[in-house]
Amino acid sequence: MRTSLNCPFSPHADVVPPIWAGREAQLRDWSDIVRPRRVSGLPERGRTILGEPGVGKSSLLTKISEDAAARGDWVTTQLRVPSKADPLKIVAAALLKLAKTAGLSTAREKRLDDLFRRVSDISVKGVGLSLREADGPEPFTSLTELLVEIGIAAMNRGDVVALIHIDEVQNISDEHVLSQLLIALGDAMVKEVEVQAPGGFLVKRRLPISVYLTGLPDFADMSSARRGATFARRFATTTLESFGDDALEAALQPFVLSGWEVPDNAGGTDRVTMEPAARDEILELCKGEPFLFQLAGEKAWYAGSTDAITRDQVIRGWAETARDEAAGHVERIIERLPQREREMLEAMIDLPPDKRSLKNIATSMGFEKSTQAGPTSQRLDTNRKIIRRGQIYTFRNRAIEAYLSSEWPDVAQE
Numbered sequence: 001m002r003t004s005l006n007c008p009f010s011p012h013a014d015v016v017p018p019i020w021a022g023r024e025a026q027l028r029d030w031s032d033i034v035r036p037r038r039v040s041g042l043p044e045r046g047r048t049i050l051g052e053p054g055v056g057k058s059s060l061l062t063k064i065s066e067d068a069a070a071r072g073d074w075v076t077t078q079l080r081v082p083s084k085a086d087p088l089k090i091v092a093a094a095l096l097k098l099a100k101t102a103g104l105s106t107a108r109e110k111r112l113d114d115l116f117r118r119v120s121d122i123s124v125k126g127v128g129l130s131l132r133e134a135d136g137p138e139p140f141t142s143l144t145e146l147l148v149e150i151g152i153a154a155m156n157r158g159d160v161v162a163l164i165h166i167d168e169v170q171n172i173s174d175e176h177v178l179s180q181l182l183i184a185l186g187d188a189m190v191k192e193v194e195v196q197a198p199g200g201f202l203v204k205r206r207l208p209i210s211v212y213l214t215g216l217p218d219f220a221d222m223s224s225a226r227r228g229a230t231f232a233r234r235f236a237t238t239t240l241e242s243f244g245d246d247a248l249e250a251a252l253q254p255f256v257l258s259g260w261e262v263p264d265n266a267g268g269t270d271r272v273t274m275e276p277a278a279r280d281e282i283l284e285l286c287k288g289e290p291f292l293f294q295l296a297g298e299k300a301w302y303a304g305s306t307d308a309i310t311r312d313q314v315i316r317g318w319a320e321t322a323r324d325e326a327a328g329h330v331e332r333i334i335e336r337l338p339q340r341e342r343e344m345l346e347a348m349i350d351l352p353p354d355k356r357s358l359k360n361i362a363t364s365m366g367f368e369k370s371t372q373a374g375p376t377s378q379r380l381d382t383n384r385k386i387i388r389r390g391q392i393y394t395f396r397n398r399a400i401e402a403y404l405s406s407e408w409p410d411v412a413q414e
Contacts, residue, residue: 001270002301006262008255009297014058014078016066017294021251022243023060030064034210035071038161041205045233046189048169048213050220051240052333052384052397054291057214060240061165064212073161074101074154080167086126087172087181088139091164093123095146098162102153112149118142140180147188151207155193161208169215170222178222185211186234211235216336217383241385241396242288251293252279270307277311285318285411287399291329295322319411326409330399337384344376345386348393349404356393 010017026049037044051057058078069075076094081087096119099105104112122139137145147162154160164185172178189211192204213219217239256279259271278300286292299317300309318326334342347364348356362373380387386397395401402408 001262001264001307002272002305003262004302006260007298007301008260009294009301011291011294011298014062016059016063019251019255019294019297020063021290021293022247023056023063023240026060026238026240027063027067031067035068035073035161038206038208038210039159041155041195041208043190043206044210046185046211046213046235048215048219048235048237049240050215050217050237052217052336052386054289054329054333055240055242056290057240058167059290061167061212061214065163065165068161068163071161072159073163074098074150075163076165078165078167081169081171083171084173085171087166087169087177088122088143088184089124089126091166091181091184092119092139092143094164095119095143095150096123098150098164099146102150102157102162104149104153115142115145115149119146138180140184143184144187144191147184147209148191148207151188151191151209152193154208155195155205161210163210163212165212165214167214169213170219171215172222175222182231182234186230189234217385220383239383239385242398243290243293244288245283248283248286248288248293249279252282252297255279272301272307272309274309275311278309278314281311281314285314285322285326285409287397287402287408289329289397289399292322292326292399295325315411318409323409323411326399327403330403330409333397334400334403340376341380341384344373344380345400345404348387348395349401353394354392357391358389358393361393 008018029047034044034047049057049060061078065075065078076098079090079094081090096116099116105116118137119142122142150162154162172181188207189209191207193207194202195205197203213235220237220239252274255274256276259273261269261271264270282293282296282300285296296314296318299320299322300314301317303313303317303320304310334345337345343365344361347361350364351360358373358377359370361377362370365373367373377387377389377393381389386395386400388394388396
């Protein structure tokens, strides 16, 4: 009954797993705030969703994009920006596709023909020397103009939002290109147009355009340093963190209570259930990490063929095929951290949990004053969501704490 074709877990990037956990606040933010306000012509900032690898940024935005498409919105594909790629070129190509969806490509206006030509040049050549030296507007201005035209078309269609999702934004290393991209997107979102209200008088409204940026926490420093207050006014930033056990337990509870429906190979259906002990073992192993939650569930699914997933299957699947991948996942997060931040985590681990005050941590790091460790602790808390500051410092990321302080991800098979 259990096969790769009906596994409800998916630790793969850019995929919405059938068993979805948490992120209700971000999903409601889209459905209850961002979309309604943009459709109604009210001002609403774009969203920047940041977080460490494996925390579920791309899956969250894929779920939002699927919801938008189901409502009839015009949605770009996930616009991933590889290292050293030209983001304006990537965005230009996506906007041309949105323009086709909006019906603008069939318009017979010289103004639009010229705009399409300019944006097509950007999609092919990017921000090259030839474009910089060419007569006419800067490339980012052309992108703004086309996005505004798409927004006007969406407004005229009614109850439609143009949704743009740009991923891996931390890879935009050229500060001038990043500035142009953020200005192009931001200018389109704050653009006001006059429309005729009931009664015949004219009112101003914003266009139904929504922009989501996703990437690693490093982007917070890049954007604030290069765009400052303007960026903050146009984009609201959320940094995702690991889950608490309550969210993961809630995701698995239907599995435990009623099971997961699968084909029975006889033209009907059957159900695979999960023992409560198996659920508890998955929660213990994944340490609140969304990627590890899906990984542990997937490996448990493949570890047996019975109609109930057992704790033994969870442990066996983890030990045989997930352990090394889990270790690598945490190691990559730690290796990305600057040396000073790694030193602070190690200092916390060296102290008993009830002695992890900033003063004791700073002393352990070799500082004379606790204030010298303040900026590092702030980054690990606010920017990265790895620790939580207070009178006593604690770990938000339980996988990192377990990796540094215990034998995890090793698990003894019974």
